[in-house]
Amino acid sequence: xxxIVDTLIKRYFSNEEVVVFLLLMIATLCVLAFWGGILAPxxxxxxxxxxxxxxVDRLQRLRLGHLPSVFIVFFSFLTAxxxxxxxxxxxxxxxxxxxxxxxPRMFTVIRNEVQQFADGHSELVSQAAIDEITNSLANExxxxxxxxxxxxxxxxxxxxxxxIYVVLVPLVIFFLLKDQxxxxxxLTSWLPKERKMMRNIAHEMNGQIANYIRxxxxxxFVVGVVTYVVFLVFGLKYAELLALxxxxxxxxxxxxxxxxxxxxxxxxxxxxxTQSEFIYVVVAYLIVQALDGNVLVPLLFSEAVNLHPLAIxxxxxxxxxxxxxxxxxxxIPLATLVKAIINAWPSQEQLTS
Numbered sequence: 055x056x057x058i059v060d061t062l063i064k065r066y067f068s069n070e071e072v073v074v075f076l077l078l079m080i081a082t083l084c085v086l087a088f089w090g091g092i093l094a095p096x097x098x099x100x101x102x103x104x105x106x107x108x109x110v111d112r113l114q115r116l117r118l119g120h121l122p123s124v125f126i127v128f129f130s131f132l133t134a135x136x137x138x139x140x141x142x143x144x145x146x147x148x149x150x151x152x153x154x155x156x157x158p159r160m161f162t163v164i165r166n167e168v169q170q171f172a173d174g175h176s177e178l179v180s181q182a183a184i185d186e187i188t189n190s191l192a193n194e195x196x197x198x199x200x201x202x203x204x205x206x207x208x209x210x211x212x213x214x215x216x217x218i219y220v221v222l223v224p225l226v227i228f229f230l231l232k233d234q235x236x237x238x239x240x241l242t243s244w245l246p247k248e249r250k251m252m253r254n255i256a257h258e259m260n261g262q263i264a265n266y267i268r269x270x271x272x273x274x275f276v277v278g279v280v281t282y283v284v285f286l287v288f289g290l291k292y293a294e295l296l297a298l299x300x301x302x303x304x305x306x307x308x309x310x311x312x313x314x315x316x317x318x319x320x321x322x323x324x325x326x327x328t329q330s331e332f333i334y335v336v337v338a339y340l341i342v343q344a345l346d347g348n349v350l351v352p353l354l355f356s357e358a359v360n361l362h363p364l365a366i367x368x369x370x371x372x373x374x375x376x377x378x379x380x381x382x383x384x385x386i387p388l389a390t391l392v393k394a395i396i397n398a399w400p401s402q403e404q405l406t407s
Contacts, residue, residue: 099226149295254398269354
């Protein structure tokens with residue numbers, strides 16, 4: 055048994071670069087596991103800086119200096135965030151409050167509609183099934199009220215953390231953009247001089263993750279705006295709130311689209327009942343989802359992510375179970391990292407050559 059273990063260690067971990075890389079991965083996982091919550095502002099800033107670095111590079115290719123490019127991109131980012139917070143957040147907040155207030159009445163209306171449908175089609179739906187549905191709706195209404203009460207009480211101390219995020223994240227983004235080359239030079243100085251495997255992993259990850267993150271933000275914006283226009287045309291209530299949820303749902307592959315469909319259908323049914331407008335809204339929404347999955351996603355991610363759909367679903371479930379929302383958000387980049395490590399890991403012939 056020990057001989058087998060010794061052979062495996064010599065075969066796969068006799069290279070200095072492999073050992074250093076493995077130790078770095080273990081250290082990173084430990085840091086995220088024990089201090090991930092504390093370092094969340096830094097991690098968010100790293101992601102946003104990585105996203106904005108492409109714009110800085112493009113401005114530099116237009117013969118702008120490094121500092122002017124950083125200032126233009128950074129202050130444009132702050133302006134866009136300020137406009138969104140100042141204009142959209144109050145509207146979305148008011149709609150969320152109104153939706154919460156309407157939730158008990160919404161469940162009552164839906165329950166009555168279901169009961170009326172059952173009374174007219176008793177041969178299709180049994181009374182036991184209707185009772186189960188109505189009881190479930192009543193329970194959901196009660197659970198929603200209890201959850202909102204607990205959420206409102208638990209969110210009071212988090213106001214301080216919001217202030218920390220608002221101040222700290224922009225500062226970290228600015229310094230990451232400004233001193234990126236110095237930071238990278240310092241970090242790489244601690245690595246072995248011969249690091250072919252790490253370079254291969256970094257090269258594959260840099261292109262794919264950059265395209266993935268930028269593509270996701272573009273997809274989120276396009277899907278959210280198009281969905282909002284569709285809801286606005288049909289006069290659907292809570293159009294801004296639902297469009298925001300639909301836009302955010304693209305961050306969670308497959309599962310997000312299925313989950314956000316439920317509130318869209320419920321609101322449409324609450325507003326229109328069994329009228330033809332309900333069918334029109336649902337069909338229009340499904341068309342937007344179909345165009346997103348079959349047209350927009352292939353255009354944005356044809357070269358960004360080369361993963362099987364089953365691997366993506368497993369990654370979402372696995373990393374989401376470990377790190378919650380952030381695990382879901384980074385599920386595809388993390389799965390891409392695992393794939394890049396497997397592809398770049400040196401074989402026995404490479405280790406002995």
